[in-house]
Amino acid sequence: MVKFSSENALKNNKNDIPQAAKESLSHLRPVILVGFMGAGKSSVGRVLAGQLGWKFVDLDQRIERLEGKSVAEIFRSSGEEKFRRMELDTLETLLSELRDGRAVIALGGGAFVQEPIAALIEASGIPTVFLDAEADELLARCQEESKRRGSKRPLLETPENFRQLYETRRPGYLRASFRKETGGKAVKEIADELIEALGLDKGLTGTGENE
Ligand code: S3P
DSSP: OOOOOHHHHHHTTTSOOOHHHHHHHTTOOOEEEEOSTTSOHHHHHHHHHHHHTOEEEEHHHHHHHHHTSOHHHHHHHHOHHHHHHHHHHHHHHHHHHOTTOOEEEEOOTTTTTSHHHHHHHHHHTOOEEEEEOOHHHHHHHHHHHHHHHTOOOTTOOOHHHHHHHHHHHHHHHTTSSEEEEOTTOOHHHHHHHHHHHTTOOTTOSSOOOBO
16 A cells, blocks of 8 residues: 655645556545544545445544444543544544445544544555635634534634634644645535545445445
8 A cells, every 4th residue: 555654745735636646546545534623524525435436434423323422422421532532443443444445534623633543544554635724714614514503513612712723733634645725615526626636536336335
């Protein structure tokens, strides 16, 4: 499996994915989507997996299913530290299950900025894509989603906290193999751009199922 170094990640952070990477990525699977809250990891991941005919796994949803509680409830009852441990353990199990499975994996916003998680992924050689946008757009997306769903993310406090957390974490997201700008774009447009940029083929044989 081709390994992507953080050196490549920085070189590739100008939103363009070089030809050499496209060629190697066509043999690689799965793909992991990272980024801040509101980046579109789950919605883009689901559409991307559907178009590729790959399985889609949302790490937060897997944790919720295993624990029988929402992420917000886990934060309340067990605390953030315990949740971070669950993210690491659940991802470890998932990666061992998926060794050569075709899958798109969406991480929660705080997962990839945890050193043990970034190290685990880097050691696996699985490529990561940082879905990026301006903090204000991310905030607007999260606020709109909170209204629509009637639920709030545990770390979505004040706009100031949100922006500050984004700035603190951004260098961590930039460790990803690639960065994709998503500002002002629709979910399908981002998924299409990723398929093109990563040199992936639509409708390859795969399960196409969601977890
Ligand atoms: C978190 C982001 C959430 C979820 C949890 C913590 C974070 O996922 O994992 O609330 O620390 O940024 P989304 O990025 O899907 O909102």
